[in-house]
Structure formats: structure tokens, C-alpha cells
Amino acid sequence: MKQLKGQSGxxxxxxxxxxxxSNIAGVVDVQQVAEWAAERLERRGVVIAxxxxxxxxxxxxxxxxxxxxxxxxxxxxxxxxxxxxxxQTFRIACQRAGLNPYLCELVSIREQNSWxxxxxxxxxxxxxxxxxxxxxxxxxxxxxxxxxxxxxPATLVVGGGIxxxxxxxxxxxxxxxxxxxxxxxxxxxxxxxxxKTFPTLDCAACILTPRMVSVGTHPHITMLTWSxxxxxxxxxxxxxxxxxxxxxxxxxxxxxxxxICQEKCPKKVLDEDFEAGLGYRKAIYTPFPQAVPKYPVIDxxxxxxxxxxxxxxxxxxxxxxxxxxxxxxELLTLQVGxxxxxxxxxxxxxxxxxxxxxxxxxxxxxxLEFERxxxxxxxxxxxxxxxxxxxxxxxxxxxxxxxxxxxNFNNYCSAICCMQxxxxxxxxxxxxxxxxYNFYIDIRTPAKAYDEFYQRVLEEGTIFVRGRVAEVTxxxxxxxxxxxxxxxxxxxxxxxxRRIPVDMVILSVSLQPRWDAKEVAKxxxxxxxxDGWIIEKHPKLDPIATMTEGVFAxxxxxxxxxxxxxxxxGAAAAxxxxxxxxxxxxxxxxxxxxxxxxxxxxxxxxxxxxxxxxILFHEDRMVSExxxxxxxxxxxCVAACPAGAISGTVFSNEQILSQIEGLLLLNQSxxxxxxxxxx
Amino acid sequence: xxxLFEPVVIGFxxxxxxxxxxxxxxxxxxxxxxxxxxxxxMCSGRLDPTFVLKALAxxxxxVLISGCHPGECHYLEQNYKVLRRFLLLRRVLxxxxxxxxxxxxxxxxxxxxxxxAQEITIMVEEIRALGPLxxxxxxxxxxxxxxxxxxxxxxxxxxxx
Numbered sequence: 001m002k003q004l005k006g007q008s009g010x011x012x013x014x015x016x017x018x019x020x021x022s023n024i025a026g027v028v029d030v031q032q033v034a035e036w037a038a039e040r041l042e043r044r045g046v047v048i049a050x051x052x053x054x055x056x057x058x059x060x061x062x063x064x065x066x067x068x069x070x071x072x073x074x075x076x077x078x079x080x081x082x083x084x085x086x087x088q089t090f091r092i093a094c095q096r097a098g099l100n101p102y103l104c105e106l107v108s109i110r111e112q113n114s115w116x117x118x119x120x121x122x123x124x125x126x127x128x129x130x131x132x133x134x135x136x137x138x139x140x141x142x143x144x145x146x147x148x149x150x151x152x153p154a155t156l157v158v159g160g161g162i163x164x165x166x167x168x169x170x171x172x173x174x175x176x177x178x179x180x181x182x183x184x185x186x187x188x189x190x191x192x193x194x195x196k197t198f199p200t201l202d203c204a205a206c207i208l209t210p211r212m213v214s215v216g217t218h219p220h221i222t223m224l225t226w227s228x229x230x231x232x233x234x235x236x237x238x239x240x241x242x243x244x245x246x247x248x249x250x251x252x253x254x255x256x257x258x259x260i261c262q263e264k265c266p267k268k269v270l271d272e273d274f275e276a277g278l279g280y281r282k283a284i285y286t287p288f289p290q291a292v293p294k295y296p297v298i299d300x301x302x303x304x305x306x307x308x309x310x311x312x313x314x315x316x317x318x319x320x321x322x323x324x325x326x327x328x329x330e331l332l333t334l335q336v337g338x339x340x341x342x343x344x345x346x347x348x349x350x351x352x353x354x355x356x357x358x359x360x361x362x363x364x365x366x367x368l369e370f371e372r373x374x375x376x377x378x379x380x381x382x383x384x385x386x387x388x389x390x391x392x393x394x395x396x397x398x399x400x401x402x403x404x405x406x407x408n409f410n411n412y413c414s415a416i417c418c419m420q421x422x423x424x425x426x427x428x429x430x431x432x433x434x435x436x437y438n439f440y441i442d443i444r445t446p447a448k449a450y451d452e453f454y455q456r457v458l459e460e461g462t463i464f465v466r467g468r469v470a471e472v473t474x475x476x477x478x479x480x481x482x483x484x485x486x487x488x489x490x491x492x493x494x495x496x497x498r499r500i501p502v503d504m505v506i507l508s509v510s511l512q513p514r515w516d517a518k519e520v521a522k523x524x525x526x527x528x529x530x531d532g533w534i535i536e537k538h539p540k541l542d543p544i545a546t547m548t549e550g551v552f553a554x555x556x557x558x559x560x561x562x563x564x565x566x567x568x569x570g571a572a573a574a575x576x577x578x579x580x581x582x583x584x585x586x587x588x589x590x591x592x593x594x595x596x597x598x599x600x601x602x603x604x605x606x607x608x609x610x611x612x613x614x615i616l617f618h619e620d621r622m623v624s625e626x627x628x629x630x631x632x633x634x635x636x637c638v639a640a641c642p643a644g645a646i647s648g649t650v651f652s653n654e655q656i657l658s659q660i661e662g663l664l665l666l667n668q669s670x671x672x673x674x675x676x677x678x679x
Numbered sequence: 680x681x682x683l684f685e686p687v688v689i690g691f692x693x694x695x696x697x698x699x700x701x702x703x704x705x706x707x708x709x710x711x712x713x714x715x716x717x718x719x720x721m722c723s724g725r726l727d728p729t730f731v732l733k734a735l736a737x738x739x740x741x742v743l744i745s746g747c748h749p750g751e752c753h754y755l756e757q758n759y760k761v762l763r764r765f766l767l768l769r770r771v772l773x774x775x776x777x778x779x780x781x782x783x784x785x786x787x788x789x790x791x792x793x794x795x796a797q798e799i800t801i802m803v804e805e806i807r808a809l810g811p812l813x814x815x816x817x818x819x820x821x822x823x824x825x826x827x828x829x830x831x832x833x834x835x836x837x838x839x840x
Contacts, residue, residue: 082698082702082705083719084698084699084702108702108705108717110705111701111702111704111705111706112701112702112705112717113713115704115705115706115708116704116705116708116709116710116711116713116796117710117711117712117713118710119713122685122713123713125713126713126716129716130716133716133718522755525755527750527751527752527753527755529751530748530750530751535751547695547753547754591721609724609757609760611754611755611756611757612754612755632754633721634721634722634724634725634753634754634757635720635721635722635724635725636722636724636725636754636757636760638725638727639724639725639726639727639764640727640760648721648725650721651720651721651725653727653729656718656720656727656730657729657730657733659718660689660718660730660733660734660737660739661733661737663689663716663718664687664689664734664737664738664739666737666738
């Protein structure tokens with residue numbers, strides 16, 4: 001440090017100790033703390049120390065503003081609540097009085113003192129130490145300006161499910177360009193696979209496909225299906241994204257989507273994705289008739305031509321000559337200002353829940369299989385039948401929480417299974433008249449019109465058994481159990497063990513993060529919880545932003561959600577992005593690290609420490625440089641630099657070392673030996 | 680009878696998890712001993728081992744370092760870096776003849792107010808049992824290093840940092 005900043009005599013510090021009613025004053029002798037600071041920290045530059053009932057009130061703020069103007073204060077320390085609550089309040093007060101807002105320090109004597117300690121003397125002494133730490137620290141504060149970063153008007157939306165569709169449409173409707181990247185051949189996501197949606201039972205396709213068409217035809221949306229994001233560089237306002245557009249083997253400018261190729265293709269493939277393994281598609285296919293875009297893809301791993309070198313039936317029959325076997329993957333580079341991740345969920349592999357017999361017992365179905373089974377456009381034309389394809393079940397058991405709320409699988413509640421299971425119960429009853437059992441732990445129907453739907457299903461005569469199913473087995477023990485599936489369960493309301501024979505079992509399987517969620521999170525510079533869901537910036541007050549500026553996460557990518565919530569989140573993220581685009585720039589907190597080039601030895605220790613790739617090494621000058629817009633301000637490089645060449649604003653070495661001294665009361669002048677401390 | 684020894688512990692907390700855990704402990708009125716004084720860092724990865732040595736040299740009897748659980752770092756993986764530094768630092772402290780238990784690393788998420796309070800309570804009692812650190816010349820040398828006095832001492836300080 002070339003210039004000494006923390007010199008007393010130069011800086012004039014004001015200390016303000018808040019009573020917070022009795023929240024602080026009830027335990028800490030605030031008056032004593034203020035008097036102590038005025039007297040014993042005078043040589044550290046404290047000009048005035050006051051205590052006041054509510055510092056955050058407008059009168060309290062005016063007190064500070066008045067002192068700044070009249071006493072010429074250059075630094076402010078407020079001892080009150082947590083900086084997470086009122087730091088901004090006092091910074092703005094300073095700004096109003098003409099003081100740079102970053103010359104204010106808020107230290108917590110409430111959450112970290114009066115609320116957690118009972119010994120009044122000890123708490124008062126601790127409050128003095130905390131104030132002292134704040135005074136020492138604030139002497140090293142620097143006047144700072146927020147960083148202004150321009151925002152590129154284009155937005156990348158990753159994932160073409162309902163959440164991503166909603167976000168893309170909202171932004172595009174406002175007139176700004178959107179790139180919608182989807183890795184499957186069509187947008188639509190899981191919702192496109194469903195038959196009915198709870199609680200209103202409107203058909204999923206009827207409400208979804210018009211939106212899909214709007215996306216496909218929107219002048220401001222560039223749809224990139226059968227594509228994946230492979231690399232993300234840059235920072236908020238200015239991301240450079242690389243997208244791999246996988247070869248479709250179709251010339252999309254010539255293809256009319258007539259479907260003749262799919263009719264003529266001789267190769268039938270079990271459709272594990274869209275039909276959940278219940279139906280077949282061809283090697284050249286669109287996943288479903290209403291797919292957007294309408295162009296098919298050729299699945300190279302199943303296509304006879306790609307595998308054996310002959311066939312080319314699609315090419316022969318294509319009336320417009322749109323088949324192109326020579327097509328290669330393309331890498332596209334996009335410039336965007338913001339990114340919305342709507343990458344959705346996977347289902348837990350039900351085979352893992354061995355006691356429920358999925359994969360071993362033919363007539364145990366997953367929820368997604370049942371969705372396809374009940375879908376009028378599905379493999380059975382909407383007929384609810386057993387695995388043999390013809391027999392209608394007479395008794396059906398629906399098991400809630402399969403793999404959810406279970407410490408062996410997923411600890412959390414999957415949020416949608418109760419309503420989904422109720423919907424299944426209704427559909428089975430309506431279409432087959434079968435006896436339906438629902439096995440539940442708790443019924444959770446908290447959203448609008450959800451509980452009414454539950455009442456309706458109750459009235460329809462579905463039998464509800466409270467208890468986690470222990471086992472599904474085909475080992476008949478009692479008469480009437482032969483050739484059926486027996487559900488072994490403890491009925492916790494009746495207080496007895498029951499064996500209930502059924503023909504069909506549906507597992508409401510737990511939702512879980514995409515198999516590659518962690519990898520994707522890393523690519524976009526965001527983090528996942530231990531469950532694997534993307535972590536939002538704040539679980540209540542900022543549920544759609546992530547800790548990385550400019551990257552938002554919506555829908556099931558950040559946790560299990562129903563359709564209304566996914567749509568709401570998609571729209572909310574769009575609103576946030578639009579606000580930024582309208583502002584044309586964003587102001588960022590100036591908590592940043594920077595390298596003093598003359599002291600950098602070019603050792604490159606810091607280079608590998610930065611998870612945001614914000615440190616660039618200049619080979620020619622042999623020095624490292626930090627990109628302020630990429631830097632998130634964690635300070636790890638500051639701590640690691642062996643030459644002390646990196647400094648971090650707001651949390652500099654001087655600030656922290658001085659605060660340590662202050663907290664240890666090494667700065668207080670002894671009234672009797674005042675001369676010991678040189679001023 | 681001897682007066683009970685009251686240790687001073689400096690705690691380094693992460694802005695995103697453990698500092699918020701401390702806030703939560705406050706909001707929930709969970710009690711813990713007043714011997715700890717917390718410093719907020721943006722990330723536990725900001726922890727320069729110099730800070731710990733500075734605190735111990737300046738009169739602290741113990742130092743608590745607290746960050747997000749592994750895999751939950753706000754800055755992706757910086758808590759692993761403090762873990763490495765912590766393990767090295769403990770070895771250095773041992774070589775300096777300081778009980779390594781005086782420096783402790785605790786993971787605490789923003790939801791773990793109770794856990795943080797418990798860890799603080801346990802640590803204060805452990806340090807109380809160890810007794811005062813009495814770092815040699817704790818009170819005289821430090822005072823001259825404060826920013827008021829000389830710029831040279833700061834140069835050295837930064838060099839170490």
C-alpha cells in the first residue's frame with residue numbers, strides 16, 4: 001500500500017449504536033458502548049458516537065445525514081442489525097448526504113450479539129469489540145462506484161419444455177431476439193407426453209401445442225432443436241455460447257413435413273423416450289405428430305443405411321429431395337446477454353426400488369408409462385390395458401411417493417405426485433370403471449383448486465389407504481391372489497397389515513435432476529444442491545435467479561414443480577431479463593479483485609483458482625489480469641497471491657487485518673496511558 | 680478460587696452460508712457464549728492463513744473458520760481451497776508449538792444456525808480447557824503494526840499475505 005489511508009486525524013468517523021427498541025438495548029448497554037467509542041476510539045478518528053432508538057427509521061437516518069454535513073464525517077459505522085438487512089439503507093443515507101455509500105460499515109450487534117447472549121456485561125463488552133472492529137475496518141474503506149455492464153439484447157433459453165417455451169415467448173413478444181435450444185428433435189418437453197393436466201383435466205396437447213406453434217413461427221425466436229450447448233464464455237450482458245447442432249440428415253429448407261419418409265422407413269425402433277418404452281417409432285422420425293419443428297431426424301444408430309450401408313428408402317420416396325445423408329454436426333456461436341435454464345427433470349429409475357418390482361413384474365407401470373397409456377395419441381389409443389395390450393384391469397393400485405420422501409432414494413417430496421396420482425385414479429375410474437386404491441403417506445394438495453379435485457376423486461369412490469407400501473409381489477398366498485399383484489401395506493389408519501390383490505400397479509415415481517445436471521451447471525457456472533437441483537439465489541425472495549449474474553433457472557431444473565409454477569417461473573425470469581434489456585446495462589456490486597501489475601511475478605498460482613475463468617494471463621507481459629465483469633468477488637485469489645499483488649475491494653487485506661485488530665481491542669487508548677498509542 | 684478463563688475466539692464466516700447461519704441463530708434466539716467475535720468474508724476461500732496468525736498473534740485464543748458444505752460453495756468450489764489451506768495451517772501451527780485444536784474448520788449452511796451455535800459452544804469450551812494462548816509479545820508488537828503507525832510494517836504484512 002503506497003499511501004496510508006487509515007490515518008486518524010485524516011478521517012472523521014461517526015459511530016451510531018442502535019437500540020432497536022429493546023432488541024439490542026435490552027441486553028447491550030448501548031449508551032455505554034457509544035460513550036466508550038467516543039472516548040477510547042477518539043484517537044482512531046471517532047469524532048462523534050451516538051446511540052438512538054431506531055437507526056433505520058427516517059429520523060435515525062436523518063441524524064447520520066445531518067452529522068455528515070455538519071461535522072464533516074468521512075466514514076460511518078452503524079452498529080445495529082445484520083448487514084444483510086440494512087446495509088443498503090445506511091449506504092443510501094450516506095449517499096443522500098453526499099458521502100460515497102461504500103464508506104459506510106454496518107456491524108451486527110443484534111443477530112450476533114444481543115439476540116444470542118444473555119450475560120449483559122459480556123454482551124456489552126463484545127459490542128464494544130464489534131464497534132471497534134468496524135471502526136478499524138471502515139478506515140480502510142475506499143470510495144467505490146458500482147460496475148456498469150452493457151446488456152446484449154439477445155437471450156438464450158435452454159430447454160424447450162413448458163417453462164422454457166413460456167420464457168422464450170414472453171421475451172420474443174416484447175420484441176427481443178431469443179435462441180431456444182432443445183436437445184430433443186422437438187420442443188414440448190414432458191408436458192407433450194401427458195394426456196390430461198390436473199386439476200382441470202384439460203388435455204395437455206390442446207393447451208401446449210398452440211404455444212409450440214407460436215414458438216416455431218415467432219419472428220424473434222430462433223429455435224435450435226436437436227442441439228446442445230457445449231460451451232459458455234463471458235459474463236452477464238455478454239455471453240458467448242457455443243451450440244452443437246446435431247446432424248438431422250434433413251435439408252430443413254426443402255422438407256415439408258409430409259411424413260412419407262416415416263411411412264416408408266422399414267426400421268421399427270422401440271421408443272424409449274417419448275413413448276416411455278411402450279410404443280415404436282421409425283429410424284427416421286418426429287417424436288409425435290404435432291412436433292415443432294415438423295422436420296424429422298434420422299437416428300443414425302438405428303438407421304439401416306448408416307449401419308449396413310444400404311436402404312435409403314426415405315431418400316427414394318422423399319418428394320422434395322430433402323434427405324441428406326452427408327450432413328455433419330454444426331457448431332454455432334451465439335452472442336447473448338442473459339441465459340435462462342429450463343432443463344427440466346428425469347424420473348428416478350423405478351427398477352431401483354426393487355421391492356415394487358418394476359421391470360420384473362410386467363404389470364407394474366411408471367407414472368410416465370401410464371401417461372402414455374392413457375393418452376389418446378399414445379400407443380394404445382388411450383385404452384388403459386395391462387402389458388399384454390388387451391386386458392382391461394379390474395383393480396388398480398396407485399403408489400404415491402415411489403422413491404420420494406425416502407432416505408434410500410430421494411429425501412424430498414416430488415411435489416406433483418399426489419395430484420398426478422389423483423388424476424390417474426380419476427382416469428382409471430372414468431375409462432375402465434375399475435376399483436382404484438391410492439396408497440399415500442400424506443395427501444399434499446396445496447395449490448388452487450387442488451384440494452377440490454381430491455374431494456372429487458374421494459367422492460368418485462377411489463379407496464385411499466394411508467401407509468407406505470412395503471412390497472409388490474406376485475407370490476400368491478391366499479385365495480383370490482393367484483395371477484395377480486399383491487400389495488403388502490400397513491394401513492396406518494386402520495392399524496393393521498393388509499394384502500390387497502390388484503391387476504395393475506402404477507408407481508408415482510420421484511422426480512429427480514437430469515442425469516447430467518451437475519455437468520450442465522458447471523458449464524453455466526452455477527451450482528447444484530447436494531440433491532442435484534440448481535440452487536436459486538434466494539429460496540423465497542429470488543427463486544428464479546442463480547448466484548451467477550445473468551443466468552436464471554426456472555421450472556423443474558431447480559426443483560420439482562407443477563405446470564402452473566413452471567409457467568410462472570418462466571414468465572418471471574423473462575420479466576427480469578426484459579427489465580435488464582430495457583435498462584441496456586446492469587450495475588454490479590463493486591466487490592472485485594484486481595491485480596497490481598507491477599507486483600505480479602507471473603507465477604500463475606491464481607489462474608487455476610478462479611472457478612469463473614476471470615483471470616487472464618498475458619503471455620507477452622507475463623502478468624495476470626482479472627476481468628472485473630467475470631470476477632464474482634470471492635477473494636480466493638487475493639488470499640493465494642504470494643506476492644500480495646491481488647487486492648479485493650470491500651474485503652481487502654488491510655480491511656480484514658484491521659478489523660481483527662479492532663475486534664481484539666488493540667486500538668483502544670488507555671485513558672491512563674494514552675501516550676502509549678501513537679496517533 | 681480462580682476466575683474462569685474467558686477465551687477470545689475470532690470467527691471467519693462466509694457471507695453466503697455461515698454468516699447467514701449466525702444471523703439465523705440470532706433470529707431464532709439460539710444462545711451461545713459471547714467469547715466469539717465474527718468477521719464476514721465473501722467466501723471462506725478468501726481466508727488468508729495470515730488472518731489466522733494475525734488473530735492468534737493479536738491476542739485471540741482460538742480461530743473458527745466456517746464455510747459452505749463441500750459441494751455447496753456459492754463460488755462453486757472455493758471452500759475446498761480453504762480446506763487445503765486449513766490442513767496446511769494446522770501443520771504449521773503444530774510446528775510453531777501451538778495446539779492445532781485452536782484453529783477449527785466448520786461447515787455450516789445458511790440453514791444451520793443451531794449447528795453453528797453448537798459448534799461455537801463446543802469450541803469455546805475446548806479453548807477454555809486449553810487455557811490462554813499467550814502468544815509471545817502479543818500486545819506490544821502488534822500495536823506498532825496498526826495502520827496508524829508505519830507503512831513499512833504494512834509492507835511486510837502484505838508480503839506475507
